[in-house]
Amino acid sequence: MTVVCNASPLISLARVGHLSLLPALFDAVQISAEVHHEVAVAGAGRPAAQAVQTASWIRIQACPDLALLDQSPLDCLHSTSGDCHVDLLHVATVLHLGATYFLSFDVDQRELAGAEGLATKP
Secondary structure, eight states, X not given: OEEEEOHHHHHHHXXXXXXTHHHHHOSEEEEEHHHHIIIIITTTXXXXXXXXXXXXXXXXXXXXXXXXXXXXXXXXXXXGXXXXXXXXHHHHHHHHHTOSEEEOXXXXXXXXXXXXXXXXXX
């Protein structure tokens, strides 16, 4: 099972010293380059930054271009509902990577992912 993980679960698990739960639960753990930047670069000096930088099992993936997202069926389906582009981008990344699960604490992202037929955790 492959999971694409949002920043909040990474930060929360690292904060309590349990980031290693992810590779125990999933065969592959992927994050977008944007999530990596948010956690490891913008969050430099925080527990999650070092934990994510040293976790060799995390695969950093490029995500779809926002310009392409503006013309995708995903954007057409959800732009009128008020979903923001960052939520669409996270879900588009999961769809693009063909992941089994999407790990996010963001209710809006989980609802959007569920509407696209994705399994979400928690």
